[in-house]
Amino acid sequence: MSKILYFLVLVTLVASCKDAVSDTAIVHESRWEDVTDSLPGKIRVDAKAQTILNDWLEYNALEKSFDKIYTSEYIEDFELVMDELVENQKKMEMGEYPKKFDIQQIKGRQKVFKTYILKTKGDLEYRQNPKESMLQMITAFNDLRNQFNVVINNTLPDELLANEEN
Numbered sequence: 001m002s003k004i005l006y007f008l009v010l011v012t013l014v015a016s017c018k019d020a021v022s023d024t025a026i027v028h029e030s031r032w033e034d035v036t037d038s039l040p041g042k043i044r045v046d047a048k049a050q051t052i053l054n055d056w057l058e059y060n061a062l063e064k065s066f067d068k069i070y071t072s073e074y075i076e077d078f079e080l081v082m083d084e085l086v087e088n089q090k091k092m093e094m095g096e097y098p099k100k101f102d103i104q105q106i107k108g109r110q111k112v113f114k115t116y117i118l119k120t121k122g123d124l125e126y127r128q129n130p131k132e133s134m135l136q137m138i139t140a141f142n143d144l145r146n147q148f149n150v151v152i153n154n155t156l157p158d159e160l161l162a163n164e165e166n
Contacts, residue, residue: 032075035131039070040138042145049148052100058092066141069134075124082121089114101151109144116140 045053053059065084072078093110116137123130 032078033073035134036070036072036078038131039134040142041070042066042138043142045145046149046152049152052098052152053148056098056101058088058095062088062092069138078130079124082117082124085117086121089117101148103151105147105151106144109140109147113137113140113144 053063062085065081065088068081068084069078072081089110093114097106116133116139120130120133120137123133
């Protein structure tokens with residue numbers, strides 16, 4: 001009798017553990033899909049700015065890495081994308097800027113973008129919800145792209161901008 005009771009307890013224990021693990025995995029995956037589906041898109045860059053950006057290899061690598069955010073299916077994929085973004089951002093920061101974009105306004109926007117990349121990476125490392133920092137990072141990237149448009153469409157003479165103290 002005690003052998004039958006022991007066997008039933010063992011079977012119940014194994015069956016209950018197996019179901020709980022699969023439920024957790026499904027919830028984790030569905031939550032990540034909800035996060036990536038609700039992300040805002042990239043803003044469009046002006047055609048004049050795009051012609052300059054097409055020749056900037058470091059920026060193109062960064063943009064390709066950034067586009068992978070929207071296609072990452074699992075949080076582990078997103079962690080790899082974040083590592084790639086950090087590396088490509090460092091290369092862009094250390095690389096040579098196109099003459100038209102070698103100004104403090106662009107470099108300042110890039111530093112803000114770097115800050116939010118590192119904040120998102122930190123949220124992932126400490127197993128916190130990265131949604132808010134992802135939204136901030138995407139906003140910072142869109143601000144960088146918008147700054148390219150502002151620089152290209154600027155109608156002020158260069159002498160006025162060169163004398164600016166900021």
